[in-house]
Amino acid sequence: MSTRLHRRIAVVAALSSVCLGLAACGSGSGTKGGSADGKVTITVDCPPLKTDNGGKSLANWNSDVKAFEAANPNITIKTVSVGAQCDNPPDFTARLQGGTQTDVFYGYMTDLNQVLDADGAEDITQYITKDTVPGWDSISDNIKNPFIENGHVYGIGYAGYTMGLVYNKTLFAQAGLDPTKPPTTWQDVATAAQKIAALGNGVVGYEDYSAGNTGGWHFTAELYSRGGADVSTDGKSATVNSPEAQAVLGNLHDMRFNGNSMGVKQLLGWPDLLTNAGAGKVGMFIGAPDTITAIVTQFKGQYSDWMMGPMPGDGGPAKGTLGGGSGYFFKKGASADQIKAGLKWITFEDLTPGQGQFNYALQKASGLPVGLPEPEIWKPGTAEAQKDNDLKKANTNLDLDAFANYVANPVPVVTEPANAQAIYAILDGVMSATLTDPNANITKLLNDANNKIQNTVINAGS
C-alpha cells in the first residue's frame, strides 16, 4: 500500500474517531466503581455552588469529603458539579433521560415518578439497615415516603420544607405593624398588605406568583391553608372549583384591585418575586425558610430584614401547609458496593446531627447563617431531633425570634398532588387572570380549570 493511501486511511480513521468521540460524550457520568482490591468509587452531584456564600459552603463540602475518605479509605467520592442545574427541573429531566446522572444523584420529592418511568434508579430497600443508615427510624415519614413506592425504597430524603408567611420586618415597622405579631389569617394579611403598600415608593404589601408554574404552586399552597385541594384524595376528581378555591382567588383579587396592595407588575416567576424582595420592596409572601437564604445569597438581601410566621388560615390557623423537599437516588446499574458506599456518604453528610449539613459549629466558624428552621427531617421527640436542636441553639448566629412564630405553630403538612406540574401549568392561567383582570370571573375561571385538570390531566393519565 502506498504512503498516500496510508495517509488517507489515517485521515478517515482520525475523522471517524472524532465523531465517535463526540458521540461518546453523552454516555453518562456514572462510574463502574468497584475494583478487585475492594476499593469503590462513587460520583455524587449537586454540591453547593461555588458562588454560594462566597464559596464557603463548597469549601465545607470539600472538607467533609476529605474527612469521609480519610475515615473510609476504600471509598472515593467524586463530586460532579452541574452548576445551578440542580434547582432547575428541566435540566434534571434532561440528565435523567440522557442517562447522565451520577451514581448518587439529587432529586426533588416529586421526582420519584419520572425517575422510575425513566428506569433511572436502583431499588435500595435491601441495603437500608441499622448499620448503613442508623437514623432511618428517626426520619420523618414526610421526608421518607416520597421516595418509596409499594414498599420499595428508591431514594433517601435529607431535606424538607414547609411553607409559612415570610415577611419583611423593616417594612412592617415602617408601616406601624408589630413584627412580632405576624398576620395569622388571610383577612389579617389583606389588612397588613394595604398598610405596607401605603408606604409607596414601589413597595408591595403582599406579592404572589402567576407564571412559570409557580402561580399554580402557590395557589395550591394557599388552597391547602383553607382546607382545600387540587384533586380528591383518591386522585380521581379535580376539586379546584371548591368554595375554598373561590376564597383564595377572591382574596387575591380583592388585595390586587381593591386594596391595591399587590403591585401592578404581575406574571411573576420564582426569581422575579425574590429579586423584588431582595430589593426591599415586598412586605409579605408565602414561602419556606430557604427562600430567605435565597434572598440573601442570590438576591442581595439581608437576614436581619426577614421573619417568618405560620401559614395564614381562613379566619384562624391554617388547616394545612404545602411541604416538599429533596433527597438522593442511586443510579440504575450502580453496584451493591457503590450503593452501600453511597448510603454511608449520605449518612455522614446529611443524616447525622453534628456532621455535614448539621455541622453548625463549622458553619458558624465559616460565617454561614445558623438557626434557620430547616431542614426539617427528624421526627419530633427523637434523640436526633433533640441533639440537632441543641446544637443549633448553641451555635446560632441568627435571631431565632425571627422564626419563633413559625416554629411554635406547626401546621399539618400536605404534599403536592400527582402530576403536580401539569396541574400547576393550568392553574397559572387562573392566577394570571385573577391578578391582571379587574373584571375576572373567578367562578368561570375555576370551573374551566377544573374541567381542564379533569380531562387533560386526570382522565388522560388514567
Added chain:
Amino acid sequence: MTDLAVLPPVADVAPRAARSRHGAMRRKLFDNLTGHAFLIGAVVCFGFFSWYPMVREFIMSFQQTHRGVTTWVGWKNYENVWHDAAFVQAWKNTLYFTVLALVVGYALPFFIAVLLNEFRHARGYLRFLVYLPVMLPPASGLFLFKYAYDPSDAGIFNYILKTLHLPTSEWVQSQAMTMPSLVIASTWLNMGGTILIYLASLQNIPGELYEAGELDGAGIWRQIWHVTIPQTRLILSLMFLLQVVATMQLFVEPLILANGDGNQGSATSVVYLMYQRAFYEHDLNGAAALGGMLLIVLLVFSAVYTRLAPKQETD
C-alpha cells in the same frame, strides 16, 4: 473520410471501455479520497446529531414509556396532545406571531436596507449599528426588553409614552399586547442579519436600471416597485421561507418575556408547549408527537412554497 482501419475490433471495444471507465472511477475515487474522508466525518456527525434525533422523535411519538418499559401505542400521544387544554391556543398564538412577525419583521428590514443603500456616507458605521443587536445574546437582549416592558412607570417604554402624554400599556402582561410585544423584541433582535442580506442583494442591482428608470421619469417608489423588488425577488422569496420556518419555532421570547405562558396562555407557543410537556410534565412521548406535528406542518409549507415561489431564470 473516417479511417476505419485504426478502430479496434468491435468485440474488443466494450471490455476495454468498461475497464477504462472502471479505472477512471477508481482513479477519481482515490483522487478524492481525502475529500470523501472529510465528508464522511461531516455526514456521520450530521446524521448522528441531526437526522437520528428526528427519526428517534418520530419513533418516540408512537411509543410510551412506563416504569422503564416502552410500548407501541399507535396514535395515542397525538390524541393526547390534540386534547391538551393549551393545544389550540398554542397553535393560534404561534400562527398569530408568525403573521405579525411577517408584517413587521419582513417588510421593515427590507425598507431599512433600501434606506441604508441610499446613504453615501457612514455606511459602514450604520451597518454596524443595525447589526449590533444580532451580536447580543438573545437572552440578554430579551432581559433588556423585559425591564423595558415593565407595566409600571418604571418601564422605559411606559416612561416615554407618559412623557409624550400618550396612553401607557401593560405590554406582555396584557393579553392583547402579548404577541405584539414579543414581535417588537424579536424583530429588534433579529433584523440586523436580514438587513445585511438584503443590502448585499441590493448592491448587485445594476445602476443602469435605476438610471433608465429615472430617464423614464420614475420616482423613488416606482423605482422600488419596478426595479428593486423584481431584482431582489429571489432573496425576498428565500427570506420569506426562512422567516416563516424560524418564527413558527417561537420559544425563547415567551420563555423570557412572559415567563412561558403569559397571561392565561396568551404567550404559549407550540414549541413552549413541547418544552412544558417534556421537561415539566415528563411526557417526552407527547412532546415528540407535538414536534412531529410541527415538523410536518413546516415540511408541507416549505414544499408547497418552493413549488410556487419564483425560480432563478435560466438561459
